[in-house]
Amino acid sequence: MMDTKLLTLVGSGFAESLYMTFFATLFSYVIGLPIGLILAITSPEGIKPSREINFGLGAVVNFLRSVPFIILAVAIIPLTRLVTGTSIGSTAAIVPLVVAAAPLVARSVESSVKGVDSGVIEAARSMGATTWQIIKKVMLPEALPSLITGLASATITVLGFSAMAGAFGGGGLGAIAINYGYYRGQSDIMYVMVILLVLMVQIIQKIGDRMSVRVDKTIRESGSAAPEDNNTEH
Amino acid sequence: MADSINNIIQISGLRKVFSDGTKTVTALDGISLEVRQGEIFGIIGLSGAGKSTLVRCINLLETPTEGSVIVDGKDMASLNEADLLEARRKIGMIFQGFNLLQQRSALENVCFPLEIAGVKKEDAKVRAASLLETVGLGDRLDAYPSQLSGGMQQRVAIARALANEPKVLLCDEATSALDPKTTLQILELLQKINKEFGVTIVVITHEMKVIERICSRVAILAESRVVESGEVSEVFRHPKTSAAKQLIFPQGEKIETFRGGKRLLRLAFDGTTTDQPIVANMVLSCGEAVSILAADTKLIEGKTVGQMVLQLPENESAAERMLAYLDQENISYTEGE
Ligand SMILES: Nc1ncnc2c1ncn2[C@@H]1O[C@H](COP(=O)(O)OP(=O)(O)OP(=O)(O)O)[C@@H](O)[C@H]1O
Numbered sequence: 001m002m003d004t005k006l007l008t009l010v011g012s013g014f015a016e017s018l019y020m021t022f023f024a025t026l027f028s029y030v031i032g033l034p035i036g037l038i039l040a041i042t043s044p045e046g047i048k049p050s051r052e053i054n055f056g057l058g059a060v061v062n063f064l065r066s067v068p069f070i071i072l073a074v075a076i077i078p079l080t081r082l083v084t085g086t087s088i089g090s091t092a093a094i095v096p097l098v099v100a101a102a103p104l105v106a107r108s109v110e111s112s113v114k115g116v117d118s119g120v121i122e123a124a125r126s127m128g129a130t131t132w133q134i135i136k137k138v139m140l141p142e143a144l145p146s147l148i149t150g151l152a153s154a155t156i157t158v159l160g161f162s163a164m165a166g167a168f169g170g171g172g173l174g175a176i177a178i179n180y181g182y183y184r185g186q187s188d189i190m191y192v193m194v195i196l197l198v199l200m201v202q203i204i205q206k207i208g209d210r211m212s213v214r215v216d217k218t219i220r221e222s223g224s225a226a227p228e229d230n231n232t233e234h
Numbered sequence: 235m236a237d238s239i240n241n242i243i244q245i246s247g248l249r250k251v252f253s254d255g256t257k258t259v260t261a262l263d264g265i266s267l268e269v270r271q272g273e274i275f276g277i278i279g280l281s282g283a284g285k286s287t288l289v290r291c292i293n294l295l296e297t298p299t300e301g302s303v304i305v306d307g308k309d310m311a312s313l314n315e316a317d318l319l320e321a322r323r324k325i326g327m328i329f330q331g332f333n334l335l336q337q338r339s340a341l342e343n344v345c346f347p348l349e350i351a352g353v354k355k356e357d358a359k360v361r362a363a364s365l366l367e368t369v370g371l372g373d374r375l376d377a378y379p380s381q382l383s384g385g386m387q388q389r390v391a392i393a394r395a396l397a398n399e400p401k402v403l404l405c406d407e408a409t410s411a412l413d414p415k416t417t418l419q420i421l422e423l424l425q426k427i428n429k430e431f432g433v434t435i436v437v438i439t440h441e442m443k444v445i446e447r448i449c450s451r452v453a454i455l456a457e458s459r460v461v462e463s464g465e466v467s468e469v470f471r472h473p474k475t476s477a478a479k480q481l482i483f484p485q486g487e488k489i490e491t492f493r494g495g496k497r498l499l500r501l502a503f504d505g506t507t508t509d510q511p512i513v514a515n516m517v518l519s520c521g522e523a524v525s526i527l528a529a530d531t532k533l534i535e536g537k538t539v540g541q542m543v544l545q546l547p548e549n550e551s552a553a554e555r556m557l558a559y560l561d562q563e564n565i566s567y568t569e570g571e
C-alpha cells in the first residue's frame with residue numbers, strides 16, 4: 001500500500017499542516033501583537049502605565065494560557081462552529097489554534113518590546129515623539145530581531161498544537177500519525193509523520209534564527225568593530 | 235542679577251516627590267534657579283542628589299509635583315499634550331548612555347527627530363548629513379551604533395539633539411561613560427555648538443572637571459536642594475557649604491582624620507597669586523615649617539584657582555605670624571580645628 005498512496009497522503013497532510021499553521025499563526029499575531037503592545041506600554045514602567053488595562057488584559061491572557069490546548073479546543077467548539085460553520089477539518093481547527101496561540105503571542109511580543117532599552121524610548125520622548133510614533137518608529141523596529149525569534153517559536157508552537165488538533169478531526173500530519181499509526185497500528189507511517197514534523201520544526205527555527213541575525217544591526221562582523229575615537233576638532 | 239527676560243529657563247519652587255504607594259522619596263525640594271540665554275550652565279551633585287530628576291523636569295519627562303518650569307517663555311506644566319510635544323522638539327537632550335536607536339544608522343538616527351517633526355525624508359537626510367559633518371562624523375553616515383566608539387556615538391547623539399534647531403540642549407552625564415580624552419573632545423564640541431549655534435546648554439554632572447572646563451555658572455545640588463549657585467570661579471573659590479567643599483575638594487574628608495589636634499588651614503587661591511610661591515615665602519618669612527596635607531589647583535576660565543590644606547606649626551606665635559602673612563598677601567583662608 002506504500003508508495004503513491006502514501007505519497008499523496010503525506011502530501012495532503014503536509015499541505016494541511018502548513019495551511020493550519022500559517023493561518024493560525026497569522027491570525028494569532030493579528031490579535032496577539034496589539035495585545036502584547038498594550039501589555040508592554042500599560043505596564044508600570046511602560047510609556048502609558050495603566051494598572052486597570054494591564055491587569056485586566058493580563059488576567060485574560062494568563063487564563064487562556066493556563067487551559068490545556070485539547071480542553072480549550074473542545075470548550076470552544078460552539079465558537080468554532082459560529083466562525084467556520086463546522087467543527088471538523090483544517091479550517092475549523094484554525095479557530096482553537098488562534099485562541100490558544102494568541103495569548104502566547106501577546107506575551108512573547110510583550111517581552112520582546114519590553115527588551116527595548118528604556119533609554120532609547122526616553123530619548124524619543126525627549127524629542128517630542130507621540131506614543132504612536134514611539135511604538136511604530138522605536139519599539140517595533142528596535143525589537144525586530146527579538147520579534148522574529150518570537151515568531152519562529154510561536155509558529156513552532158502552533159505547528160505542535162495543530163498536530164494535536166489532528167486527533168479530533170483537524171487534519172494534517174498529526175491526524176495521519178494518529179489514524180494510521182495509533183488506530184491502525186501502522187507505526188512506520190507514524191514515524192514518517194513524526195520525522196516530517198521534526199524537520200518542519202528544525203527548518204522554521206533555522207529560518208527564524210537566520211532572519212533575526214540578518215536584520216539585527218547590533219550584530220556586526222568583527223572586522224568592522226568600532227575604531228578608536230581619535231577625532232580632533234578643527 | 236540679570237532680568238528674567240534673559241533667562242531661557244526659569245525654575246521656581248520646584249518640588250518632585252516620587253511615591254510608590256507605601257514610601258515616598260522627595261527627589262527635588264524647592265529648587266529655584268535660572269539659566270541665561272546663551273550660557274553653559276552646570277548642575278553638579280553627588281549621586282542621588284536629584285540631578286537627573288531636575289533635568290527631566292525641564293522638558294517635563296518628569297511631571298513636577300509643585301513649582302513651575304518656564305522654558306523660553308512657556309510654562310511647561312501648563313501646556314497641553316500637543317504643545318508639550320512641540321516644546322520638547324525645541325529642547326535637545328543627550329544622555330550618559332547615548333541612547334541611539336541600535337537598528338538605525340548614524341544618518342537615520344539623526345533623521346529620527348526630523349521624521350517626528352514631520353520633515354520630508356529627503357530634506358531630513360540633507361540636514362542630518364550636514365549635522366553629522368558638524369560633529370565630525372561626515373564619513374560615518376552609514377555606520378550603525380554598534381560600529382562606533384562611545385565618543386562617536388555621543389557625537390551622533392549630539393547631532394540628533396540639534397536636528398530640530400533647539401534653543402536649549404540638556405546634557406545628563408553626557409561624558410560620564412567616556413574616557414578623559416574623549417570627554418575633553420565632547421566638551422569642546424559642546425562649547426563649539428554653544429558658540430556657533432547660540433544654543434543654551436545645561437550640563438548635569440558629578441565631575442568637577444566638566445564644570446570647570448565649559449560652564450560659566452553652576453548650581454550645586456545636594457540632598458534635593460540647590461545649596462550654592464553662581465559664577466563657577468566664585469563658587470569654586472569660596473565654597474560655603476560642606477556639600478560644595480566635598481565636591482570641590484573631595485580629599486577634604488580624609489584630611490580631617492589625621493589632623494591630630496593641630497590647627498588646619500584651608501587656603502584658597504583666586505588666580506592672581508598662584509604663580510608666586512606663597513607657601514614657600516610664608517615659611518621663609520615666619521621661620522617655621524608647615525605640612526602640606528593636600529593641594530589641588532585647577533584651571534578655571536583661564537585662571538588658576540585652587541585650594542591647599544596646611545597644618546600650622548604647634549608654635550602659636552609662628553602660626554599667628556603665618557595668618558598675618560596671608561592677610562597681608564590677600565590670600566583668603568578658612569581655619570579648621
Ligand atoms: N522614577 C523614580 N521613582 C522613585 N524614585 C526615584 C525615581 N527617579 C529617581 N528617584 C529617586 O530620586 C532621587 C534622585 O534621583 P536622581 O536620579 O535624580 O539622582 P541623580 O543626582 O541623577 O543621581 P546619579 O548621579 O546617580 O544619576 C534618588 O533617591 C532616586 O532614588
Ligand SMILES: [Mg+2]
Pocket residue numbers: 285286287407
Ligand atoms: Mg542621574
